[in-house]
Amino acid sequence: MTDPLLSVRDLRVEFPTRRGVLTAVDGVSFDIHPGEILGVVGESGAGKSQTGAAVIGLLEPPGRIAAGDIHLEGERIDRLSQEQLRKVRGRKIGAVFQDPLTSLNPLYTIGRQLTETIRTHLDMSEAEARDRAVQLLGEVGIPSPADRLDAYPHQFSGGMRQRVVIALALCANPRLIIADEPTTALDVSIQAQITALLKRLCREHGTAVMLITHDMGVIAETADRVAVLYGGRLAEVGPVDDVVNRPLHPYTEGLMACIPTTHERPPRLAQIEGSMPSLTAMPAGCAFHPRCPHAFDRCEAERPPLFEHPPSAAACWLWAPEGARVTERAAS
Numbered sequence: 001m002t003d004p005l006l007s008v009r010d011l012r013v014e015f016p017t018r019r020g021v022l023t024a025v026d027g028v029s030f031d032i033h034p035g036e037i038l039g040v041v042g043e044s045g046a047g048k049s050q051t052g053a054a055v056i057g058l059l060e061p062p063g064r065i066a067a068g069d070i071h072l073e074g075e076r077i078d079r080l081s082q083e084q085l086r087k088v089r090g091r092k093i094g095a096v097f098q099d100p101l102t103s104l105n106p107l108y109t110i111g112r113q114l115t116e117t118i119r120t121h122l123d124m125s126e127a128e129a130r131d132r133a134v135q136l137l138g139e140v141g142i143p144s145p146a147d148r149l150d151a152y153p154h155q156f157s158g159g160m161r162q163r164v165v166i167a168l169a170l171c172a173n174p175r176l177i178i179a180d181e182p183t184t185a186l187d188v189s190i191q192a193q194i195t196a197l198l199k200r201l202c203r204e205h206g207t208a209v210m211l212i213t214h215d216m217g218v219i220a221e222t223a224d225r226v227a228v229l230y231g232g233r234l235a236e237v238g239p240v241d242d243v244v245n246r247p248l249h250p251y252t253e254g255l256m257a258c259i260p261t262t263h264e265r266p267p268r269l270a271q272i273e274g275s276m277p278s279l280t281a282m283p284a285g286c287a288f289h290p291r292c293p294h295a296f297d298r299c300e301a302e303r304p305p306l307f308e309h310p311p312s313a314a315a316c317w318l319w320a321p322e323g324a325r326v327t328e329r330a331a332s
Contacts, residue, residue, distance in 0.1 A: 003074070004031035005208045006055065006176055011068035013050050013059065013232075022279040024050040024063070026232040029306075032176065035202050037209040039223030039240065041216055041255070045276040047232035048212045052178045054078070055210065056093050057085035073175065091121045094169030098181035100161035103168065104153040110137075110164055111149030114171065121172035136167040140197060159190035166197065173205070180212045195222040216255050220244045228252050231277050231287035238312025248314035250292045286317070294318060 013025035025047045032038045040048045053059045055070055057080070070078040077088055089095070097103055105113060114133035118124060124132065130149065137145030140163040153161055162182060169177050179198065183191040195218060201207050211223055219226055219240065226243040228236040228251065236249040247253045257270035274291040277283055283290055289299040298317050307319040 002033055005034045005036075005073060006032040006210070007071040008051075008055065009069050009071075011051065011054060011070065012066045013047070013054050013063060014066040015063050017062075019280060023066075023282070024232050024279060025054065027068075028227075028229070028232070028234050029068075030227050030234070030237060032208045032210060034175070034208055035206045036225065037198065037202055037211055037223045039219035039226045040210060040212045040229060041214065041219050041226060042229035042235075043214060043276050045231075045279075046229040048214075048229055049180055050232075051229070052180050052210060052212050056089060056095055056178050057082075058089075058095075090117065090174065091172045092174050092176065094171075094174040094177045096162070096165050096169050096177060096179040096182045098184050100158070100165040100185075101153065103165045104161060106153050109150050109152055110156075114149070114164075114168060117168055117171045132171075133167075136170055137164070139170070139201075140164070140167045141193070142167075159186055159193065162186065162190075162194055163197070166194075166201075170201070170205075170207075175206075175208060177201075177207055177209045178212070179209055181214070182211070183218060184213070184215070191218065192221075198222060216244070216259055228255070231282060232279070233287055234306060234315060235288065236312060236314040236316075237306075242312050246312075248309055248312055248319055249288075249316045250294050250318070251288045252314075254291075286315070 009029045011025050011028045012023065015022045015024060028047070028051055030038065040051060042048055050059070050063070054065055065078050069076055072092060080088065111130065111133055114136065115126065115129040118129040118132050133149060134145045137148060142148055142160060142163055156164060183194050186194065198209055198211070199222060202209055213219060223240045225238065226240050227234060228243065228249065230251050236243060236247065236252045243252060244256060247256055254272040258272065272291055277287055285301050286299045286304055289295040292299065304315045304317045306313045306315045307321070309319050
């Protein structure tokens, strides 16, 4: 296997407050390889967006990276200055966010925004940048791209605006795209088009994508591997087929059970009882144990490490090598 494009190790993100320090991301580690889509999934408050913001250097103050390291193409980027990070963003890392209107200036034409971004990162003339802008709009599926350069964002539908944002993210041929809930604001048919577009771009350009979402259905259709977060911690990571169809962690099992299917019609859709713990009152031991149907004494007292169970891994005492899984099953 090739060396990872992005390597995150033991990432810890903190937010100092008057009531103390809140830990939004707690010891998260993962890799993303060239051309790979890593889905990062979990409920609201799981730490998904804060992980992506830390990677791209866009943590909202007073948020800070308190521990861990982030390497992009072998270069450590978490210690770069803001000026250095600005050069990395756009040139090496692109970003696609949930609401395209937050990424587009309503007063500028699409062409102006694309050409300015292109010329900021690449040595091109105005004419060359305009030609590349037309090429990018065509690649992301905008019909008659040359004619749409002089249009304004409000003249595009929501799905088309998201395509324009993806084109902006691709302006400088970045190696990595952070896509934070890129399909949430779109209807189902447009969601499918955008996810298919991301997959095609990875295949054709070798671009890697960190796809952040709460939707396991989108993950199942799009990602190559999945990292499941809970309470700012990594619960499970593995190939998408294994995580979706053979989940190891009870939280992942719960997420999958919540997805409605067309071939089975249960009388009531499953749900995970309870809610995500507050960052100010994180339970001892496994963060998920108050909601876990399989929890036993050890889960309440000790935080589980990530246990390897190839090709996946899970932070759950059920998969401890000393046979805690057998003990728990016998007890139940």
